Amino acid sequence: MTASHHVAPRSDASLDAWLAYISQIHPREIELGLERLSKVAQRLGLSRPAPVVITVAGTNGKGSTVKTLEAVLTASGYSTGAYTSPHILRFNERIRVRGEEAADGEIVACFARIEAVREPESLSYFEFTTLAALLLFADKCVDCALLEVGLGGRLDAVNLIDPDCCIITNIALDHEDWLGKGRENIGAEKAGILRADTPFVLCDRDPPTSVMASASFLALTPIAIEAQFSAHESAEYWCFQGVARNGEVIRRDTLPIPNLFLDNVVGALQALACLDLLPSDEVLRCALNDLGLGGRFEKRQDLISGRLVILDAAHNVAAAELLARRLKATFSVPETRLPIEVGRTPAIRLVLAAMADKNIEDIVRALDPLVDIWYIAAFEGSRAAGAQEIHTRVSTALPKAVIRPYDSVLSAYRAACNDQPDEHAIIVVTGSFHTLAEVAALSDLD
Numbered sequence: 001m002t003a004s005h006h007v008a009p010r011s012d013a014s015l016d017a018w019l020a021y022i023s024q025i026h027p028r029e030i031e032l033g034l035e036r037l038s039k040v041a042q043r044l045g046l047s048r049p050a051p052v053v054i055t056v057a058g059t060n061g062k063g064s065t066v067k068t069l070e071a072v073l074t075a076s077g078y079s080t081g082a083y084t085s086p087h088i089l090r091f092n093e094r095i096r097v098r099g100e101e102a103a104d105g106e107i108v109a110c111f112a113r114i115e116a117v118r119e120p121e122s123l124s125y126f127e128f129t130t131l132a133a134l135l136l137f138a139d140k141c142v143d144c145a146l147l148e149v150g151l152g153g154r155l156d157a158v159n160l161i162d163p164d165c166c167i168i169t170n171i172a173l174d175h176e177d178w179l180g181k182g183r184e185n186i187g188a189e190k191a192g193i194l195r196a197d198t199p200f201v202l203c204d205r206d207p208p209t210s211v212m213a214s215a216s217f218l219a220l221t222p223i224a225i226e227a228q229f230s231a232h233e234s235a236e237y238w239c240f241q242g243v244a245r246n247g248e249v250i251r252r253d254t255l256p257i258p259n260l261f262l263d264n265v266v267g268a269l270q271a272l273a274c275l276d277l278l279p280s281d282e283v284l285r286c287a288l289n290d291l292g293l294g295g296r297f298e299k300r301q302d303l304i305s306g307r308l309v310i311l312d313a314a315h316n317v318a319a320a321e322l323l324a325r326r327l328k329a330t331f332s333v334p335e336t337r338l339p340i341e342v343g344r345t346p347a348i349r350l351v352l353a354a355m356a357d358k359n360i361e362d363i364v365r366a367l368d369p370l371v372d373i374w375y376i377a378a379f380e381g382s383r384a385a386g387a388q389e390i391h392t393r394v395s396t397a398l399p400k401a402v403i404r405p406y407d408s409v410l411s412a413y414r415a416a417c418n419d420q421p422d423e424h425a426i427i428v429v430t431g432s433f434h435t436l437a438e439v440a441a442l443s444d445l446d
Contacts, residue, residue: 006021009021011108011109011112013108014108018108022123022125025123026123032152034159036122036123037130037131039121040118040131046131049137049138049142051143051144053145054145054147054165054166054167055166056147056168057153058168060170060172061169061261063293065167065264067293068268069268072269073272073277075279075283075287079140079142079143080098080143080145081095081140081142082095083134083145086433088313088437089437089441091107095107097137098140098142110132113135114128114135126151126157130150130157131157152190153193154190154192156192163195164275165200165274165275166198166200166201168190168191168201168204169203169267170204171190173316173359174316184208191210194214195218199223200221200222201222201223201229202225203225203263203266204225207222223270228242228243229242229243229266229273231266233262236257237254239251243270244273245276252278259293261326295313297310297312298311299446300440300444301443301445301446304418305417307417308427309443310428310429311436313432313433313435313436315355315358315363315431317366320363320366320367320430324366324370328370331348346424346425347373347423347424347425348371348372349428350427351375351377351412352364352377352390352394353385353409353432354390355384356383356384358431362397364394365398367430368401371401372402374404375412375415376403376404376412377413378409379432379434379437384434387405409435410442413439413442
C-alpha cells in the first residue's frame with residue numbers, strides 16, 4: 001500500500017514533530033501484518049532487543065503484568081526495557097529503560113534511523129514506535145525486554161520478536177472489528193504469540209477452546225492459573241505458589257498486596273519462575289510494596305476540591321466489571337444504592353467518555369449499581385463517541401439513572417468535583433485512556 005508523500009523531520013527535530021509525521025505517513029491508522037515491518041527490521045539489522053524477551057498479550061491486564069515484571073526484575077538487579085501502550089500524558093510513557101521513561105532525544109534518534117531505511121515500505125504509527133523501542137532496548141543492552149502486544153497478537157508488530165516466555169492475561173470481547181467476533185476468534189489471534197518449546201503462562205480461568213487448540217498444535221502445555229500457580233490472599237498479605245522451570249513447586253510468602261489486580265501480578269511471577277528469574281521473598285516484598293500503575297485503579301486527589309479521584313481506563317465490559325468489583329471492595333459499596341445519608345459509604349460520581357465502537361451500554365450496566373450520578377462527556381478524535389451519542393446510549397441502557405451531559409471531559413470532571421461540596425463523594429474517571437488524559441494533570445497522587 002502506498003502512503004501519501006510527507007517530508008520527514010530533521011534528525012534534530014522535536015519528538016512532537018516526529019510523532020506528527022509518523023501518524024501521517026501510513027494511509028491507515030491500524031493495519032495488522034508483519035511483512036512490511038520485517039523488511040524494515042532486516043534493513044536495520046534488528047534481531048533481538050535483549051537476551052531475554054517476555055511477550056504479554058490479552059484483552060486486559062497487559063500493562064499491569066509488564067509493570068510487575070519490570071519492578072521485580074529491577075529489584076533483582078536486572079536491567080529492563082518495557083514497551084507498553086497507550087500512554088496517558090506523554091508518549092515517553094510507552095518506552096521505559098531501566099524503569100525510566102526514554103528521553104525525547106533517544107526516541108527521535110531511533111525514529112531517524114528507521115526513516116533512513118524505511119522506504120519503499122509504509123509503516124503505521126504503532127509499527128514505527130515498536131521498531132523504535134526495540135532499537136533503543138538493543139542500544140541500551142538491557143537484560144530483559146518486556147513487550148506488550150498492541151492489538152491481538154498474531155499480526156501485531158510486537159510479534160516480530162520470538163519471546164522466551166509468553167503470557168496471555170485474559171480473553172474478553174473488544175476490538176472485534178479487527179480480531180473477529182466472539183472470544184474464540186479473539187483467542188485465536190492472541191494465541192498467535194505462542195512459540196514451540198517456549199513457556200506459556202495462561203491467566204484466563206476459562207480460556208477459549210481456540211487458545212488451548214493453538215497450544216496443543218505447538219505441543220505446549222499451558223501453565224494455567226489455579227492449576228499450576230495461584231495467589232492466596234489474607235487481609236494484609238498474600239502468598240504466591242507456582243512452579244519452577246524444573247517443575248518443582250515454589251512459594252513466596254507474606255507479600256504486600258499491590259495496587260494491581262492480583263491475577264496479573266501472579267501471572268508475571270509465574271513467568272519469571274519459568275525463566276528461573278523469580279527472586280527471594282525479601283526482594284519480592286521490596287518490589288511489590290506500593291506497586292501500582294497509572295490509569296489502573298489509580299488513586300489521586302483533585303488539586304482544587306481535594307476530593308479522592310480514581311482514574312481507571314476501563315474501556316470494555318470485562319474491565320468495567322473488574323472496576324466495579326474493586327470499587328465495591330475498596331469502599332464497601334452496597335449492592336443497591338440508597339438515598340445519601342450521614343455516615344454512609346461515599347457517593348460515587350462517574351465521569352465517562354468513550355470510543356464510539358465500545359459496548360457502552362453493557363459497560364455502564366456493569367457499573368450502574370455503584371454509581372450515584374453519571375457525568376457524560378466526549379473527547380476529540382475520529383473514533384470518539386460524541387457527548388450526545390453517549391448520553392442517548394446511557395439513558396437507553398439506564399432509564400432511571402441520574403445523568404448529566406457536558407461538552408467536554410474537563411467540564412464534566414470539574415462539575416463532578418465541585419457539586420455539593422459538603423457531600424462525602426469520590427470521583428471515578430473512566431471509559432478510555434483518552435478520558436484520563438484530559439484530566440490527569442488536574443490531580444496529584446493520593
